[in-house]
Amino acid sequence: MASTDRVRPDVPALTIGILGGSGPQGGGLGLRFAAAGHLVLIGSRSTERGQQAAAALARPGLRIEGAGNATVAERADVVIIAVPWEGHRQTLAALREPLAGKIVIDCVNPLGFDKGGAFALAVPEGSAAQQAAAVLPDSTIV
Numbered sequence: 001m002a003s004t005d006r007v008r009p010d011v012p013a014l015t016i017g018i019l020g021g022s023g024p025q026g027g028g029l030g031l032r033f034a035a036a037g038h039l040v041l042i043g044s045r046s047t048e049r050g051q052q053a054a055a056a057l058a059r060p061g062l063r064i065e066g067a068g069n070a071t072v073a074e075r076a077d078v079v080i081i082a083v084p085w086e087g088h089r090q091t092l093a094a095l096r097e098p099l100a101g102k103i104v105i106d107c108v109n110p111l112g113f114d115k116g117g118a119f120a121l122a123v124p125e126g127s128a129a130q131q132a133a134a135v136l137p138d139s140t141i142v
Helices: 024-035 049-055 069-075 085-094 128-135
Strands: 015-019 040-043 062-066 078-081 105-107 109-116 115-119
Touching: 015 024, 015 069, 015 085, 024 040, 024 049, 024 062, 040 069, 049 062, 049 069, 049 105, 062 069, 069 085, 078 085, 085 128
Parallel strands: 015 040, 015 078, 040 062, 078 105
Antiparallel strands: 109 115
């Protein structure tokens, strides 16, 4: 089979999960993926907060649901990580099993904040995505 003959997934049918979807970055991404026709699952540490965030993003014709992070990790085909840096490693480690075999897109920025504003933090692995790859060896990290 030639590389151009590969079977491609039905991309619009993919369910997109966003861990940390109750924040501005995750919510913005979720809204845009839903507008593109995807079912979007908004995850949060608590099911109630995930459901509230999904309700706040709801628009006619968009498919957006909220749940706890573990449920989102289990149900989604592709998972976007948009959690605060402070909880990055712990969140991923707790979800290692349901994220196994999935594409995980990490858009977390390792930043600290002080009176002068935001500043980059050193990450032992090199970057947030490299940390994700170390914590989630059975996932494909982007």
